[in-house]
Amino acid sequence: MRSAQVGFLSFAIVSGCTITLDDPQDDSSSADSGFAPIPAPESPLDGTPFAGVNNDTCEDAGVIDLAPGDIAFRHGTFQGAVDDYTTWCADYGAPYSYPDVVHQLTLIDDCVIDLLVDGDAGLETVVSIRSDGCEIDSGCSYKSGALQELVLPLDAGVHWVVLSDAGSGSSTYALTARCTAPACGDGVVSSGEVCDDGNTTAGDGCDAQCLAEPADPSLDSCAGASVGPTTKIAMGQTMQFPASAPLATTLGADDSGTGSCGLQPDGINLFAAPDHVVRVRPLQPGTLRVRLGDDLNGDAFCGTTEPEYPYPNGCYDRVLHVRAGTCADADAEVACSDNPMGWHLSEEVAFPASDAEDYFIFADGWNDDEFGVGTYTLRVTLEP
Numbered sequence: 001m002r003s004a005q006v007g008f009l010s011f012a013i014v015s016g017c018t019i020t021l022d023d024p025q026d027d028s029s030s031a032d033s034g035f036a037p038i039p040a041p042e043s044p045l046d047g048t049p050f051a052g053v054n055n056d057t058c059e060d061a062g063v064i065d066l067a068p069g070d071i072a073f074r075h076g077t078f079q080g081a082v083d084d085y086t087t088w089c090a091d092y093g094a095p096y097s098y099p100d101v102v103h104q105l106t107l108i109d110d111c112v113i114d115l116l117v118d119g120d121a122g123l124e125t126v127v128s129i130r131s132d133g134c135e136i137d138s139g140c141s142y143k144s145g146a147l148q149e150l151v152l153p154l155d156a157g158v159h160w161v162v163l164s165d166a167g168s169g170s171s172t173y174a175l176t177a178r179c180t181a182p183a184c185g186d187g188v189v190s191s192g193e194v195c196d197d198g199n200t201t202a203g204d205g206c207d208a209q210c211l212a213e214p215a216d217p218s219l220d221s222c223a224g225a226s227v228g229p230t231t232k233i234a235m236g237q238t239m240q241f242p243a244s245a246p247l248a249t250t251l252g253a254d255d256s257g258t259g260s261c262g263l264q265p266d267g268i269n270l271f272a273a274p275d276h277v278v279r280v281r282p283l284q285p286g287t288l289r290v291r292l293g294d295d296l297n298g299d300a301f302c303g304t305t306e307p308e309y310p311y312p313n314g315c316y317d318r319v320l321h322v323r324a325g326t327c328a329d330a331d332a333e334v335a336c337s338d339n340p341m342g343w344h345l346s347e348e349v350a351f352p353a354s355d356a357e358d359y360f361i362f363a364d365g366w367n368d369d370e371f372g373v374g375t376y377t378l379r380v381t382l383e384p
Contacts, residue, residue: 058134067108068181089140098164111179119146122168153190184210187310205249212252222327225277259321259336273365273372288353293346302344316374317366320347327360
């Protein structure tokens, strides 16, 4: 699973193909109408302190006005800055206390905001967005190194970008902010959308208006999985559920049970994630191996390294668990996996299986938000 005195070297806003520069030293750029990661900005990041205005707090932050289609650039330094704000992803307060600088975003309309930060070799960037009078983190991102990107939907109004340096504390940085108009199919769940799987194709759990489609009743509950013929698997056989496109999705499904390795005990529904249940029975005793998190070709939906948001279709925080004999009884669990090496990694379990009972396999999620549901395939193999 899953915060002085600071100056700006230059500032530019790109709107359509018109560029205005407040400083002739800034590099020119052009707007990109499609939603994609912003290229790292070129900037003189030589560690030289920048002289200029004070933007150490939300109250005195420099203002960036953005409308859909605009890109803004800021250059600055953390030298002389102090730690004013904590962030939930890294800057928790002492002893994890890092100097921060603040930029105010005034959005003319709703935006999908793409923030990219880069800097000199000493920079360890933490980037977060605060809203509601600069009181609440709307999003936060941190990984080792200077280069950091945060993408999230924001309503029109005032927000604040808080940049923290978990490295030297005196590094220089370059911030790029782009506002793109929200649209169904851009992969980011924005206001008015229940889901957004990166396309507008119906039949994959998220329709062309980015509303959830009804879940398959045969997969959506223990009652549904318990009726009808069971799927039988032979020794050495590998089966996939579903076996071909379109893939299944837990979007719009209900919660049928929680694994022991999940966020909360079974029967407590504070954060219970939607799930699907598949019933199988071995034709002879052996080891059942089940994997969740790969596509039909066996490639991981999330890739091999932790992806940046917005995540690829099918990439979410999964939990895989299995019950023997009965679906509704949590005490019947025989296996559970929530990969401790990373939320994005595929889940796999293997356990001794009898040919005398059915096994109920749960394709589950860690939490009940948009990061705990998604497209999936289950790969089941019976081994000696």
